[in-house]
Amino acid sequence: MKTIGTVDEALGETRRLLRQAPGLAATQAREILRNDPANADAWRLLALALRTQADDHGAEEAELEAIAASVHDPRLIEAASALVEGRLAIAERQLRPHLKEKPTDVAAIRMMAELAARLGRLPDAENLLRRALELAPAFAPARANLATILYRQNRAAEAIELLDGLLGKDPANPAHQNLKAAALGRIGSYEEALAIYEQVLARVPAQAKLWMSYGHLLKTVGRREDSIAAYRRALSLAPNLGEVWWSLANLKTVRLDDADVAAMEQALEADPLSDEDRLHLHFALGKALEDRGDPARSFAHYASGNRIRREQIPYDPARTADQVRRAAALFTAEFFAARAGQGCAAPDPIFILGMPRAGSTLIEQILASHPAVEGTMELPDIPALAAQSGGRDGHYPESLAGLSADALRTLGEDYLSRTRIQRKTGRSFFIDKLPNNWLHVGLIRLILPNARIIDARRHPLACGFSNYKQHFARGQAFTYDQAELGSYYRDYVRMMAHFDVVQPGRIHRVIHEALLDDVEGEVRRLLAFLDLPFDAACLRFHENDRAVRTASSEQVRRPINREGVDQWKPFDPFLAPLKAALGPVLDAYPEVPTDA
Template sequence: MVHARRLLREDPRLAALQAREIVRAAPADAEAWRLLGRALRAAGEQQDAEAAELEAIAVSVHDPRLFEAASALLDGRLAVAERLLRPHLKEKPTDVAAIRMMAELAARLGRLGDAEALLRRALELAPAFAPARSNLATVLYRQNRPAEAVEMLDLLLGADPANPAHQNLKAAALGRIGSYEEALGIYEQVLAGHPAQPKVWMSYGHVLKTVGRRDDSIAAYRRALSIAPTLGEVWWSLANLKTVRLGEEDVAAMEAALEADDLDEEDRFHLDFALGKALEDLGRDASAFAHYAEGNRLRRARIEYDPDEVSGHVDRCEALFTADFLEARGAEGCPAPDPIFVLGMPRAGSTLIEQILASHSEVEGTMELPDLPALAKRLGGTRQRPERGGYPDCLARLSAEELRGLGEEYLARTRVQRKTDRPFFIDKMPNNWAHVGLIRLILPNARIIDARRHPLACCFSNFKQHFARGQGFAYDQRELGRYYRDYVRLLAHFDAVMPGHVHRVLHERLIDDPEAEIRRLLAFLDLPFDGRCLRFHETERAVRTASSEQVRRPINREGVDQWRRFEPVLEPLKEALGPVLAAWPAVPGEWQMKHNQPRRSFRP
């Protein structure tokens, strides 16, 4: 074997001959098959090399240590799997099966960057190893890189066009980049051949909802429930249409589902949120709140969230983004005026603002884009808990060229979402309130709109909402109130140090006097008035958020004061909101007094 490795550098063809002799004598020797694959690839015999590489993988999985590691992964014993895989890979660093297992371990631990690097190494060693390519597509999708995931999936589907798992993932990735019609076509093709897949029916229903086919969406969800009546996520998807009222038969079916012996916790909390909505619509408020509370309790127990991290981030932003700092760096960054950021709390009316603006002839609506938080996360490095020197403090060390590069990168990353030639586009990620300073530095001509709603109305609406991902603050009343308070505190800071740069839209005022508020909004954006903005509900476009059905109707006051029915059980929320609630719609006086400095405008 040592001689064959030496020959690999000197004469790949002769090395391949020797490796063939070894595998004939020892067909269960994975290392010999790996050597044969390398020799054949070096000799230019790609097809035979692929066959040898795949055989090496097939043989290596019978290694007792890898077999034990695979069992540990299957059982969720991740620490055991890691203890087995690390020494194995130290001895056999080119064992592709072991590399893929380590990538799966990294992905399960949330280390998606590590998983991606491992899978790319596996494919470098064995380009034809389809399972690794499939895993890589999934990892890219989970990192909010759907366009790259689609590229990987196209390669897989070229070799196996009818693979339903790859088709489903491609459809989901296409939905992420706004290619909804193509996604619908794939789902329809999959369901024609495999109709008994409730989760595919659910995913199909999600896309139908997004494109405004409400009745078809409901039918898809109902079809999923006919196959799997205890699938809680589908019940929640129906309830989350907001304009659909679930009746007594549905309540009975969900209550029966909760009694199932084999119901897992994820189905359980989805059912609790759905039952809360159904019972609230039926006027059974006490029972509704009990289910909301239980759903939130179960969901909170499954997630990691530290409110101190959010408060600490706000503290660091207040320290860094002073008026002098912003004035000194006001002309740096990318000068493109394209983005309009609509941010604030979830469930505060941002989708309504987006729909209004997307009805304007010069503005394109997209979706909640993950790109700005991804840039912020990268700037912060790998620290689990932010510290001084990380994000946002690191922004002070960036040059004008680096800031401009970040702005240009953001525009490049979001270009896949732009389907028209309109000059402006909307990024409606609510959580971008935490990155107002970053926006100001890298995109100084971008416009920022703060969508704000009454603290109790907004926070209770969040408490009733199960979010597919993120929003860890939303599952506890006290944490909700503290998060809202931190959000208001940071925006009050930016109001003081860069006055006029953030335009605030109060949801209640928009509901009460839409034309006046829309005119003010368009004036802030330097856009001419467009009457279609008043008829926003007639605009046909895809809307992905929970409010998708609500913004397809004219403005109404339904839901504005719904929280008042539940006010007696919201005392923990009220206490956590503290002075923010008392000062509404203004901000606490002490926050205004804190910035005792000349007011200057920094619009470039």
């Protein structure tokens, strides 16, 4: 081996040797590291040389040493600081040129993945993390990050598989256990998730957010008092944690007392207080003051919470209106007639869709009390298939016109495959109650022509106000501005009216107020639409102890009542923007005006 001058020259020679003589390359890399043990480039080259020689253990050790050395790079230090402080543009300006020069720097790749995730580019973050793990399979932090990204993309089963591998090597890691419990809850494995939370809390009982997550799951399975106790324990540890206050208020059947109101008002004065805590406190105070019959003060808090949230998330009402216009242009009677007999013939899915807070959870609970129907939750799979069919590139729904019969059938089969993990019983039918699926009725009718679709509809002001006062954990970006909310409701009515014309009788509408007035009559009509025999258990839906994940979980565990019907009326003076945006849809309800 020839004598090398500078470190850069030595690294260049090592790269040349790597292609021709990996053993000599490893020797050269070790020589560099003897004089410069923090040289990340040399560690990376050593790892590559050892991989070539099938020394996987040695390669893994070198890869991890390279990552540890990389964090001392000035550019990565500045990028990390920018990420911590939320200065994402600065972080990106540091990371891009660094990765152009050093494309195999795993630490930088992981940081770029974090940046992508912060910007909401989850598929990009996933690809970056997979690349990091190709380069350094033993890099556990990247594997944990990938599990989180998969979970955030509603791919809980894949996240659990990764987490099981991580927990096999670090079984007591609370972060991995917490994420696994959340993922198990996402696929309906509630008892296993609860057991994990209890194990972790026994070891680290001072974690307020962990108590909150535990409380969420207890609420889902109907353990109301235990849920309240978990939320209260979280507040004893973190009195200003707004999400816990909102979680208590969001139980709907719980009324926060004077001491709670005073504590929340005091929390709002805390400095510093994050926007997340502030908006949750506003929503919780809105609910507490509404329960006290103080609509003016209540609405002021609801409005404050909505303003903060609206500033955080993007929403363009023109885009929704355009999607409805384009869907109406594409999905004609002739379009469906030309594709008759195509798609997946399975009749299993029952879709309950419409606006959030329109009574869909009640309908689901009624149907899930029938021995032939299994309730699941709001499943993300139809929007995911829409994106897969051209949604991310802006060509959806027009892209559906070019799909072959085989492609349509495959999409339907993919939906059934993706949702199979949610099915825990042998019942013939299952419910997908994601409200936003109304935007994809055309896709559903194409890929699953025998699936049943139920449109859950509620009075526009009752539904609109219920959405406005609800802080959603994710999605539903249209609910934080009254005018946008009214526009969205009107677009939804327009879309469903279109399908009433081009596919008459294929969608069954349940008017919430009619269901409350005549439960048995509406349930009989609903079951007849589904070709199911009447079963009296559907009238005793409140006795069903199944898990319910939505905000209405406590309400559907009680017999039918009209408590929520007129809750919007004390707030009527504050709802002018909503009324104006609803236009003729409001006056015509429950009918649909011709100019909707």
